[in-house]
Amino acid sequence: MRQDKQFVFELRKQGKSYREIQLELGISRSTLCDWFKNIEWSKHIKHKNNDNNVALSKERLEKLNHGRKIKLDLYYQNAEQEAEIEFELFKNEPLFIAGLMIYAGEGDKRNRNNTRVSNSEFYLHQITIKFAEKYLGIERKMIKFGLLLYPDNDIKECVNIWQKELGISINNFHKVHTIQGKETKRRLQYGVGSSIISSKVVIKKKILVWLELSKTLF
Numbered sequence: 001m002r003q004d005k006q007f008v009f010e011l012r013k014q015g016k017s018y019r020e021i022q023l024e025l026g027i028s029r030s031t032l033c034d035w036f037k038n039i040e041w042s043k044h045i046k047h048k049n050n051d052n053n054v055a056l057s058k059e060r061l062e063k064l065n066h067g068r069k070i071k072l073d074l075y076y077q078n079a080e081q082e083a084e085i086e087f088e089l090f091k092n093e094p095l096f097i098a099g100l101m102i103y104a105g106e107g108d109k110r111n112r113n114n115t116r117v118s119n120s121e122f123y124l125h126q127i128t129i130k131f132a133e134k135y136l137g138i139e140r141k142m143i144k145f146g147l148l149l150y151p152d153n154d155i156k157e158c159v160n161i162w163q164k165e166l167g168i169s170i171n172n173f174h175k176v177h178t179i180q181g182k183e184t185k186r187r188l189q190y191g192v193g194s195s196i197i198s199s200k201v202v203i204k205k206k207i208l209v210w211l212e213l214s215k216t217l218f
Helices: 003-013 018-025 029-036 040-090 094-106 122-135 155-166 201-217
Strands: 115-119 144-149 192-198
Touching: 003 018, 003 029, 003 040, 018 029, 040 201, 094 115, 094 122, 094 201, 115 122, 115 201, 122 155, 122 192, 144 155, 155 192, 192 201
Parallel strands: none
Antiparallel strands: 115 192, 144 192
């Protein structure tokens, strides 16, 4: 047996991986594979190294996720503290309170991410959008819109009227959905609209803090 090959075998018996041997001696992986392909004890070392690598990867991932969670929790905590300060600044402004009360009655409060308001009245959405622009820093062009219609609603007519009333681009409209059920005749002339303000958790947390603090005003 060549002297370098014998040394390689000694390293392998110590549990060294192909990569570690490559880095130490500069021998190609193909050569190593050829030398050890029929060696049973080398196969056991390979399985053991694979198991160790999986365990190490899992441990690194857990540490990484834990670090991200701590960072994210701190970010949300800062956002909530910021929301408390902002509430004191805005609580006497009619638009701020109007936007909050609309959200209290018509907004999604369960979903962790989505901040949306659903209603059939144009003016409630108009107020919601102005509220989002002024107090959440969200541009109108970033707000999405969903529409729920009865089977006999004219889709084009309804989309056009909502677009005109709210000043939202047609590109921001989601696919129109139709109300399913026994009732096929429209009860609402232009259906139910949903202003989708944001899908960011931090925005939702801010609004929920404001809603909780608004209870102290009444």
